[in-house]
Each structure stands twice: as C-alpha cells, then as structure tokens.
Amino acid sequence: MAYLWTKSIHLLFVMAWVATVFYLPRLLVNLAESSAAGEPDATRARLLLMGRRLYKFGHSMFGMALVFGALLWFGHRAWPGAFPDIVAGRHWIDAKLTLVLLLLVYFIACGRRLKAIAAGAAPGSAGLWRLLNELPVLLLLGIIYLVLAKPF
Numbered sequence: 001m002a003y004l005w006t007k008s009i010h011l012l013f014v015m016a017w018v019a020t021v022f023y024l025p026r027l028l029v030n031l032a033e034s035s036a037a038g039e040p041d042a043t044r045a046r047l048l049l050m051g052r053r054l055y056k057f058g059h060s061m062f063g064m065a066l067v068f069g070a071l072l073w074f075g076h077r078a079w080p081g082a083f084p085d086i087v088a089g090r091h092w093i094d095a096k097l098t099l100v101l102l103l104l105v106y107f108i109a110c111g112r113r114l115k116a117i118a119a120g121a122a123p124g125s126a127g128l129w130r131l132l133n134e135l136p137v138l139l140l141l142g143i144i145y146l147v148l149a150k151p152f
Contacts, residue, residue: 001082002075002079002082002083003072003075003082003083003084006068006071006072006075006083007068007072009068010065010068010069010071010072013061013062013064013065013068014061014065014069016057016061016065017058017061017062017065017107018103018136018140020054020055020057020058020061020107021058021103021106021107021110021136022133022136022137023054024051024054024055024058024107024110024111024114025110025129025132025133025136026129026133027047027050027051027054027114028051028110028113028114028117028123028124028129029126029129029130029133030047031044031047031048031051031114031117031123032123032124032125032126032129033126034047035122035123036126048114048117048118051114051118052114052118055110055111055114058107058111062104062107071083072086073086073087073093090150090152091152092146092147092149092150092151092152095142095146095152096143096146096147099139099142099143099146100143102139103136103139103140103143106135106136106139
C-alpha cells in the first residue's frame with residue numbers, strides 16, 4: 001500500500017513539473033511575439049512575472065518528484081516489505097534518468113533565458129521557441145516508454 005501511494009504522489013508531482021516544462025517555452029513564445037508586435041510594457045511585465053512564478057513552481061514540483069522517486073527507487077532497502085525493488089539490476093532506469101536529466105537541463109535553460117529577457121536581452125524568435133517547445137514531448141515519450149516497457 002505504501003508503494004502505491006508513494007508512486008501516485010510521485011506521478012502527481014511529475015505531472016505538475018512536466019506541465020511547467022511544457023508551458024515555460026510557450027511563455028517565451030509569447031514574449032517574443034509581444035516584443036515583435038510592440039505591445040505595451042505591461043504585457044511584457046505580466047508575462048515575465050508569470051514566467052518567474054512558473055519557473056519557481058516547476059523547481060518545487062521537480063524537487064518533490066525527486067524525493068518521492070528516490071523513495072520508490074531505494075525504499076526497498078529501508079522497508080523491504082512495503083517497497084519492491086523496482087530496478088533489480090536492470091538498466092532501463094539509467095536511460096530514464098538520462099532523459100529526465102536532459103528534460104531538467106532544458107527546463108533550466110528556458111528559465112535562464114527568461115531571466116536574461118527580464119534583464120533586457122532580446123527574446124529571440126517565436127518560431128524557434130515554438131520548435132523548441134516540441135522537444136520535451138519527445139523526451140517525455142521516451143521516459144514513459146522506458147517506465148512502462150522496462151526494455152532492458
């Protein structure tokens with residue numbers, strides 16, 4: 001029972017973090033478009049505020065997902081009756097964690113870009129941000145496949 005609750009809570013925080021990973025680049029698209037359209041500074045300020053809050057929220061969600069994920073991974077050592085050994089010498093977890101790390105690097109890069117824009121840097125191309133917004137979908141697909149299939 002503890003395993004299923006821990007897994008459910010982990011998935012809740014993962015979904016909340018991934019939502020921020022998907023939405024942060026969309027805010028960068030909006031910033032680029034608002035700059036190109038010459039929209040008022042109030043629009044830019046609102047988008048930057050939303051981005052800062054989203055980035056902070058995303059870090060909190062990632063941290064909580066990490067805590068519950070570590071409990072799932074290592075819980076069998078502390079409570080062998082409550083948590084199964086989900087890895088059991090298999091290497092799918094290595095590939096999954098590599099993709100999660102890439103997703104985290106992407107998220108941090110978007111956050112740094114947001115901070116640079118707030119400091120006065122040009123937001124860049126809306127088209128490029130739209131293209132980059134698709135990258136996390138592919139990484140997430142790989143993560144989901146690895147978790148469900150555990151192919152190696």
